[in-house]
Each structure stands twice: as structure tokens, then as C-alpha cells.
Amino acid sequence: MNENVMYSIVVPLYNEELVIDESYRRLKKVMDSTLENYEIIFINDGSSDKTREKTEKICSEDENIRLINFSRNFGHQCAITAGMENSIGQAVVVIDADLQDPPEVILDMINKWKEGYDVVYGKRAKREGESFFKRFTARSFYRLLKSMTSIDIPVDTGDFRLIDRKVCNALNSLPEKNRYVRGLVSWVGYKQTFVEFVRHERFAGDSKYPLKKMMKLAFDGITSFSYKPLMLAGYLGGLSLFIGIVSIIVEFTKCILQKTSIVNFGLIISIDLIMFGIILSCMGIIGQYIGRIFDESKGRPNYVIENIVNKAFERK
Known part of the structure; x- marks a missing residue:
């Protein structure tokens, strides 16, 4: 030098x-x-x-x-x-x-x-x-x-x-x-x-x-120095499961008391949308980390x- x-x-x-x-x-x-x-x-x-x-x-x-x-x-x-x-x-x-x-x-x-x-x-x-x-x-x-x-x-x-x-x-x-x-x-x-x-x-x-570049830089910063988004994905999965169980219990109880059909397509669709939305969000978060692992593995x-x-x- x-x-x-x-x-x-x-x-x-x-x-x-x-x-x-x-x-x-x-x-x-x-x-x-x-x-x-x-x-x-x-x-x-x-x-x-x-x-x-x-x-x-x-x-x-x-x-x-x-x-x-x-x-x-x-x-x-x-x-x-x-x-x-x-x-x-x-x-x-x-x-x-x-x-x-x-x-x-x-x-x-x-x-x-x-x-x-x-x-x-x-x-x-x-x-x-x-x-x-x-x-x-x-x-x-x-x-x-x-x-x-x-x-x-x-x-x-x-x-x-x-x-x-x-x-x-x-x-x-x-x-x-x-x-x-x-x-x-x-x-x-x-x-x-x-x-x-x-x-x-x-x-x-x-x-x-x-x-677009600001978002890329933000993702690089967060995923390089924090695992909390992965923890958030787990929390969202738990929340989704909780919402689904509570909704089923409430609907089942309602149907027994009102003597109506248990099948309620509006409720089913709503629960599906919530759960699929959370699942896809979690997959996106995990995908960010997997993508970075893939980049590291190539050794370019x-x-x-x-x-x-x-x-x-x-x-x-």
C-alpha cells in the first residue's frame, strides 16, 4: 500500500x-x-x-x-x-x-x-x-x-x-x-x-x-441485520390460526342456538381470505431471506x- x-x-x-x-x-x-x-x-x-x-x-x-x-x-x-x-x-x-x-x-x-x-x-x-x-x-x-x-x-x-x-x-x-x-x-x-x-x-x-431502489435498499438493510420479520411471520401464522378457531366456534355456536345450517359461504370465504393473505405474506418474508441465501451460495x-x-x- x-x-x-x-x-x-x-x-x-x-x-x-x-x-x-x-x-x-x-x-x-x-x-x-x-x-x-x-x-x-x-x-x-x-x-x-x-x-x-x-x-x-x-x-x-x-x-x-x-x-x-x-x-x-x-x-x-x-x-x-x-x-x-x-x-x-x-x-x-x-x-x-x-x-x-x-x-x-x-x-x-x-x-x-x-x-x-x-x-x-x-x-x-x-x-x-x-x-x-x-x-x-x-x-x-x-x-x-x-x-x-x-x-x-x-x-x-x-x-x-x-x-x-x-x-x-x-x-x-x-x-x-x-x-x-x-x-x-x-x-x-x-x-x-x-x-x-x-x-x-x-x-x-x-x-x-x-x-423501487429505495425498497430494495430497505429490504437489504432489514434482512441483513434482523430476524424479526421471520418472527413476525410466525406471529401472523399464530394469529391466523387463532382467528380461524374462534370464528369456527362462534359460527358453530350460532348455528346451534339459531338452528340454522353450519355452512356459511360468506364466513368461509372471509376466513380463507384472511388465512391465505397471511400465508402469502409470510411466504414473501421468508422468500426475501431465501433469495439472499441463494445469492450468497452462487459465490459470484x-x-x-x-x-x-x-x-x-x-x-x-
């Missing part, structure tokens, strides 16, 4: 042609002000616009910049993983290119790191430019995840954080496929703290995390690198 590189800045990219130049400019300005050696690693996660061409141009003009091109789109968490696995700095900072997380906050993180903290995560004091639905669902998810897991995953945080080299090495040693990086950072432990900041509106372009890599541009810093 090249010991002269103090900081590695990991920046996932997916169709960021409108922001890449400004993102690079601000990151460079911040990192130059440290007066220490650094590298910025851009990970092109299968972009279909001009992100690759623009970033390759930046690499040709600045030896501190590296670009990792994926062979296709593997996802945000895999891009972060690739950046960490290819970083060589003594401290690694993960930040998105959209400038919602201000690069200037990195300096505050560095100060905390130099005080002796191994992980410094960015905590959002305020979220600008986001809809009420996005803020509400994000806030609800973070608190739901915290209540369901046995580890302390900080609320109102994303992947924007600084981690020490030993923390990065610990994360790189974890082999799991459906990665929820911010949860894994909490899981490995070490001395952690936070810095608060105001999350800005995107500089340009659209969010790369639509509802998390990503495939097409090429790396500007290998100014190499592992030794």
Missing part, C-alpha cells in the same frame, strides 16, 4: 454528466486545502450518458483522479464497495456526486478523525429540496430499522462518512452480496461519532434512487470491472 496517500475519496457515479464537473471542482478545492496527499476514485456504475467520457477527461488532466468503469450497472452499494476495495488512503471518505452532501463537510470529518475517531458519519440536520413523502419514508425507515436490529445503526444518516483504514479493511473482508454498507459500518464497531450538516437539493439531474463477485483509468497510485 502506498503510505503517502492520506485520503481516498470514493464517489459512485450513475448518469451524472450534469454534475460531474462541479462535483470534481468542489472536491478538488476541499482536498487541496488539506495540503496532504489524496486520491479521488470515481466509480462509473454502468452510466448510459456522457459520465464516462467526462470523467476520463478529468483523469487525463489530474493524476490524483482514478476512474473505475463497471462492465454494467451493479448498483450503488456495489460501487461503494469497489471504491473501498481499490482505495489506498489511510482514511476513506464515501460521498455521492450529486452535491446534496456538501464536500466541505469532509474537513470537519477529517478533524474528528484526527481526534482519534475511526468512523465519522454525516448526520442530516435538515433535508432541503425533498418531497414530504421522501422525508417521511426515509425518517420512518431509519427508525424502523433501528428498532428491529440489535446493533446501533444511526438514524438520519446515509453513506456519506469517513472511515479509518482498519475499518475499511474490516469491511473489505466481509463477503456478503446484498450489501447495506452503512449497516456494515455500524456492525464492525470501532470508535464512531458524527458531524451534522444540512443536506442540499441536488445540484442538477434527477435522483438515482427511485421508490459483487461487481465486474471493465477497466481502471489513470493508475497513478498502485497497491504495493
Whole structure:
């Protein structure tokens, strides 16, 4: 490892042609002000616009910049993983290119790191430019995840954080496929703290995390760090059985007292719908876990690198 590189800045990219130049400019300005050696690693996660061409141009003009091109789109968490696995700095900072997380906050993180903290995560004091639905669902998810897991995953945080080299090495040693990086950072432990900041509106372009991807990330977070959904499936099964038994007893008693037929199609259909709904819900929960077991069993890599541009810093 090249010991002269103090900081590695990991920046996932997916169709960021409108922001890449400004993102690079601000990151460079911040990192130059440290007066220490650094590298910025851009990970092109299968972009279909001009992100690759623009970033390759930046690499040709600045030896501190590296670009990792994926062979296709593997996802945000895999891009972060690739950046960490290819970083060589003594401290690694993960930040998105959209400038919602201000690069200037990195300096505050560095100060905390130099005080002796191994992980410094960015905590959002305020979220600008986001809809009420996005803020509400994000806030609800973070608190739901915290209540369901046995580890302390900080609320109102994303992947924007600084981690020490030993923390990065610990994360790189974890082999799991459906990665929820911010949860894994909490899981490995070490001395952690936070810095608060105001999350800005995107500089340009659209969010790369639509509802579908947010749901995928939420499932990865919950199933990676909690077995409570499986327990919930068992509780629902017990509740379904209880409802069915009570309904049968009530209906049977009613029929005896009123001297009517025991067969009541409305009741039977209602009970069937309740029980089938609960059964299918439980199967869906179990399926999420089985799907992740299947992914782990295949042993495929998390990503495939097409090429790396500007290998100014190499592992030794």
C-alpha cells in the first residue's frame, strides 16, 4: 500500500454528466486545502450518458483522479464497495456526486478523525429540496430499522462518512452480496461519532434512487441485520390460526342456538381470505431471506470491472 496517500475519496457515479464537473471542482478545492496527499476514485456504475467520457477527461488532466468503469450497472452499494476495495488512503471518505452532501463537510470529518475517531458519519440536520413523502419514508425507515436490529445503526444518516483504514479493511473482508454498507459500518464497531450538516437539493439531474431502489435498499438493510420479520411471520401464522378457531366456534355456536345450517359461504370465504393473505405474506418474508441465501451460495463477485483509468497510485 502506498503510505503517502492520506485520503481516498470514493464517489459512485450513475448518469451524472450534469454534475460531474462541479462535483470534481468542489472536491478538488476541499482536498487541496488539506495540503496532504489524496486520491479521488470515481466509480462509473454502468452510466448510459456522457459520465464516462467526462470523467476520463478529468483523469487525463489530474493524476490524483482514478476512474473505475463497471462492465454494467451493479448498483450503488456495489460501487461503494469497489471504491473501498481499490482505495489506498489511510482514511476513506464515501460521498455521492450529486452535491446534496456538501464536500466541505469532509474537513470537519477529517478533524474528528484526527481526534482519534475511526468512523465519522454525516448526520442530516435538515433535508432541503425533498418531497414530504421522501422525508417521511426515509425518517420512518431509519427508525424502523433501528428498532428491529440489535446493533446501533444511526438514524438520519446515509453513506456519506469517513472511515479509518482498519475499518475499511474490516469491511473489505466481509463477503456478503446484498450489501447495506452503512449497516456494515455500524456492525464492525470501532470508535464512531458524527458531524451534522444540512443536506442540499441536488445540484442538477434527477435522483438515482427511485421508490423501487429505495425498497430494495430497505429490504437489504432489514434482512441483513434482523430476524424479526421471520418472527413476525410466525406471529401472523399464530394469529391466523387463532382467528380461524374462534370464528369456527362462534359460527358453530350460532348455528346451534339459531338452528340454522353450519355452512356459511360468506364466513368461509372471509376466513380463507384472511388465512391465505397471511400465508402469502409470510411466504414473501421468508422468500426475501431465501433469495439472499441463494445469492450468497452462487459465490459470484459483487461487481465486474471493465477497466481502471489513470493508475497513478498502485497497491504495493
